[in-house]
Amino acid sequence: MTLGEQVCDLPRAPGVYVFHGDGKLPLYIGKSVDIRSRVQSHLRNPDEARMLAQTRRIEAIETAGEIGALLLESHLIKTQSPLYNQRLRRIKKLCSLQLVRKNDSWQTAVVDEQTVAFGQTPQLYGLFSSRHAVRQKLQSLAQQHRLCLQMLGLEKTNPRGCFGWQIRQCAGACTGHEPRTAHDDRLLQALEGIQIHTWPFPGAVHLVEQRGDWVQKHLINHWAYQGTWCSQTGTWLERRKGFAGFDADSYHILVKPVLLQTLAIEPAGDDLQTTS
Ligand SMILES: [Zn+2]
Structure with a gap:
């Protein structure tokens, strides 16, 4: 059967599809709410000609809904490492930002999978692929929200204020021009959207x-x-x-x-x- 003929047999339903070549590893794994039309769009894409030339068989695994398709796609990409998938590569070391309450203020700590249990530890913010990426995110939040580089742990304490204060980006938590509570309220607001929620049930x-x-x-x-x-x-x-x-x-x-x-x-x- 040609690829075109195989596509006509694919279901118009949600699920995962797998492009198989001659080798053991799949070439590509994708998901869609309409498998047939999604695979057709691959066939029309000139950028994917190389992969399609290697494709011998297209497999479809139907699911009852979209979440099942997403979960299965992500799982299969991780366990089967298809040659042409780049998006969902496993992150080697998952990192995050933790807020820790100390002396009536919030201190930041960069943490990873070895130091905290993700999904079970409260006050974690963002999922990053490196410690460096966490600090970069903090830097950009400091700029956007006039936060203090010293309070965020990005700079050593200096009585003359942080670098941000000198270039008028910090609102002055380091020099006493802004109360620490106002600084911390702004920090919490800035992080609200990337909070990693803890698992809300007692078990599975x-x-x-x-x-x-x-x-x-x-x-x-x-x-x-x-x-x-x-x-x-x-x-x-x-x-x-x-x-x-x-x-x-x-x-x-x-x-x-x-x-x-x-x-x-x-x-x-x-x-x-x-x-x-
Ligand atoms: Zn400052």
Whole structure:
């Protein structure tokens, strides 16, 4: 079958598609709410001619909904390392900014996976791929919000004020021109949008997606994707025993549906409590 003929057989439904070549590793893994039309758009894209020339077979894995497609795509890209996917490479060392209350003020600390449990530790802000990236983010927040480089731990204490004060970017928390509480209130506001929420349940839950009478239940434990139960087959897809570990991509996929409860959520039962 030519690729064109294979595309005509693909479902017009949500799910994941996999481009296979001659080698063991897939060439490319993607997701869509309409697999056939998404794959057709790959075939029309001249920039992807090289990948398409290597493609022998296109596989489709339907899902009951969009969240399932996103979770499966992210999981398969990480476990199968397709040649042409670049977007979702696993971050080697996940870093974040932590706020710590000390002497009635907020101190900043750069933390990573070895020092804190992501998704379980409160007052974490942003997911970064390096400590350097955390400090860069703080620098840019300082500029935007007139925060103090000394208070943020980016500069050593200097009684003449921080560099930002000298160029009139700092509002003066370091020189006493601004009360520390006003500075810290602005810092909290600046960080509000990138807060990493802690897991809001005592244990693992199922996120339920349904299409017609087909039900899929995604097992999620502390923001980690542990597999999907499928009512059509009565079996698990990509089931992982033991805690899969915090993962930035899964967190970003899940944070809205979990916090806003846009999908039905069920406790996963005692036999699925898999926190290590
Ligand atoms: Zn300052």
